[in-house]
Amino acid sequence: MTGDLDAAYASCRRIAAEHGRTYYLATTLLSPERRRAVHALYAFARMVDDIVDHADNPARVLDPRDATAHRLAPLTEVSPAQHLDLVEKQLRLALEHGNLATTDRRRHQIVTAAADTITRYDIAHAHIWTFLDAMRMDVPGTATHRTRYATMSDLREYMRGSAAAIGLQLLPVLGTVVPVVDAEPAAAALGEAFQLTNFLRDVAEDLDRDRVYLPTDELQAFGVDEDHLRACHHRGHTDTPLRRALAHLIALNRDIYRQAVPGIALLAPRVRPAITTAATLYAEILDRIEAADYQVFATRATVPHHRRILVAAKGLTISRR
Known part of the structure; x- marks a missing residue:
């Protein structure tokens, strides 16, 4: 499991190095743990942006207001492992609901690393939803386009x-x-x-x-x-x-x-x-x-x-x- 997670973060690092040269250079000044967390968040944002720019059948994208039905209840009284599992499910459901499904291995790794970062640093989920809702504004066919x-x-x-x-x-x-x-x-x-x-x-x-x-x-x-x-x-x-x-x-x-x-x-x-x-x-x-x-x-x-x-x-x- 640790090896899979390390591989997921490594994939995010490569994406940051390739596409975010200024950001990537700045992250070299961070500690290793913080550095890979920033790479994960960058790669997740980049992945969603790329999916939006190449969305298939955009007219099928659902109204983001309906996404609340797919958002799990606040995560309390669960173990760290359960929390991580639920965060991953949230991210995947949010992407799929917006017709931004993650299908290939690299996307799977990005979601895995991003979910781990969100859990590890207790990042407010509202900031993720706000980002995803804004990205849907770029997708033709959404009510907010x-x-x-x-x-x-x-x-x-x-x-x-x-x-x-x-x-x-x-x-x-x-x-x-x-x-x-x-x-x-x-x-x-x-x-x-x-x-x-x-x-x-x-x-x-x-x-x-x-x-x-x-x-x-x-x-x-x-x-x-x-x-x-x-x-x-x-x-x-x-x-x-x-x-x-x-x-x-x-x-x-x-x-x-x-x-x-x-x-x-x-x-x-x-x-x-x-x-x-x-x-x-x-x-x-x-x-x-x-x-x-x-x-x-x-x-x-x-x-x-x-x-x-x-x-x-x-x-x-x-x-x-």
Whole structure:
């Protein structure tokens, strides 16, 4: 059983290394136990996101409000082994209910490792459901399906599940020097900051999927609508109105980082260098977008490998003090 669990965590580590280079680099600054827990949560989120992007027969996806019938009662007065078994069942039922069934061996391993992490660190199940409900918003055929967001408030409601919930899942793993509830606002904000950075970097990729994760009213304030976005995408060139809109949204994104970063001091001292590294490198994606003159349709903004190593090395030096 231990060997199976180790194999499950190893599979999650490989997924994190392949798809989350910045996050993976930051996790090298964590203790082995915390590191593999973060890999498991990352791999679970990545798996669900990939399933959503390639959902089969999306019209058959059920209304997420009905999912409560499949959610087991609060888990009390059960042994750790029983708790783990029930959490696994919850995760699988939630995925299957959303037509996000886990069928192959790797997905089975991800759910196994995620369930173990949720149990081991007593992660509130509500954060998992909030994340899954947000992911269903990306699936055509669900009652909550959305591909456009009129305001930043609307987008932040989506990010509450897609990003803030991830930050809240991580808090028990990372540990805090204050009651967890006091650290939650900053953790949620950091998740949102990362997510909005993704949206700004991946405008072209999202358009190709018929999704726009930039608030309509914020774009329109600069004379940009969806047709304008698509025209820029077609030409592979960001023009002046869109450049100004992106500069404005980057400023909003940096403000969320400013709200979030002070919360790193509320985390356990040994994990602060890792989270600081992740926040520093992800925020630098915004710098790269600016350095490329906001040409998000011509190039994908990334932080160079040598820079990522330099920031991580600094974090390692701090963590060893």
